[in-house]
Amino acid sequence: MFELQKVSLDYGGTLALKEMDLSLGAGEQVCLIGPSGAGKTSLLGLLNGRVFPTSGRVSVNGEDLTSLSSKSLRQVRSRIAWVPQDLGLVPNLRVNQNIACGRVAAKGTFGLLRSFLAMGKGERDEIHQLLVRMGIGEKLYERTDHLSGGQQQRVAVARALFQKPRAILADEPVSAIDPERAKDLIELLTTVAREEGLTLVASLHDVSLAQRYFDRVIGLRSGEVVFDGKASDEGLEKLYRLGA
Numbered sequence: 001m002f003e004l005q006k007v008s009l010d011y012g013g014t015l016a017l018k019e020m021d022l023s024l025g026a027g028e029q030v031c032l033i034g035p036s037g038a039g040k041t042s043l044l045g046l047l048n049g050r051v052f053p054t055s056g057r058v059s060v061n062g063e064d065l066t067s068l069s070s071k072s073l074r075q076v077r078s079r080i081a082w083v084p085q086d087l088g089l090v091p092n093l094r095v096n097q098n099i100a101c102g103r104v105a106a107k108g109t110f111g112l113l114r115s116f117l118a119m120g121k122g123e124r125d126e127i128h129q130l131l132v133r134m135g136i137g138e139k140l141y142e143r144t145d146h147l148s149g150g151q152q153q154r155v156a157v158a159r160a161l162f163q164k165p166r167a168i169l170a171d172e173p174v175s176a177i178d179p180e181r182a183k184d185l186i187e188l189l190t191t192v193a194r195e196e197g198l199t200l201v202a203s204l205h206d207v208s209l210a211q212r213y214f215d216r217v218i219g220l221r222s223g224e225v226v227f228d229g230k231a232s233d234e235g236l237e238k239l240y241r242l243g244a
């Protein structure tokens with residue numbers, strides 16, 4: 001689904017990624033792991049066209065992101081959900097409104113406003129079904145900041161699914177939360193991605209979570225791939241014993 005060919009990313013003097021070649025297949029569950037500054041966020045940003053390579057080619061389902069019109073790029077991005085570290089929920093919106101935000105790229109701002117002001121029955125039922133699936137069906141109209149941290153995680157995953165994505169990208173979604181909730185969120189993300197056949201690419205610092213929940217782990221260091229293999233591979237243990 002995602003293809004990087006000789007991709008470099010230079011932020012005006014800082015070379016974040018160095019001539020990277022990478023292929024991530026449709027439906028793969030991939031964990032990016034590596035120390036701070038290794039290039040994980042930069043790589044995720046390239047995958048959904050938030051940033052563009054300084055050189056090389058990034059393609060999504062065969063489409064070179066750098067050559068797309070802004071409309072086509074919006075279309076490609078509308079099928080790639082993004083779960084940021086802070087979950088990106090608007091605290092004083094209702095749960096149903098936050099989830100509706102998942103379609104902002106597809107609907108545009110006015111379409112989203114219309115949903116906020118007068119949400120149709122079809123949309124409301126769809127959102128409610130997602131919440132039921134997440135185990136919090138009764139929270140449909142609750143203010144989002146009245147929910148527990150774990151419930152908010154579920155809203156963020158529901159918002160991602162409401163986007164009807166083909167891929168979910170998650171940038172260190174668990175770095176600011178306690179280990180139990182971190183495990184729950186990664187379990188939820190990997191489960192829904194498997195059930196829906198979605199590509200999941202998540203960056204993590206915790207190698208044990210990566211090993212437990214992901215099939216493929218990509219280790220980055222200084223903008224380069226230093227490990228790419230199964231979570232069970234000994235090479236991964238070795239890399240982390242050496243303090244990658």
Ligand SMILES: Nc1ncnc2c1ncn2[C@@H]1O[C@H](COP(=O)(O)OP(=O)(O)OP(=O)(O)O)[C@@H](O)[C@H]1O
Nearest residue numbers: 011014015016034035036037038039040041042043
């Ligand atoms: N907007 C930017 N401007 C300049 N340099 C940047 C920018 N974003 C990232 N960098 C640099 O690029 C390199 C890779 O950063 P990146 O954020 O991709 O790493 P990371 O692995 O996600 O780190 P962390 O785990 O701390 O989030 C770092 O050296 C960083 O300082």
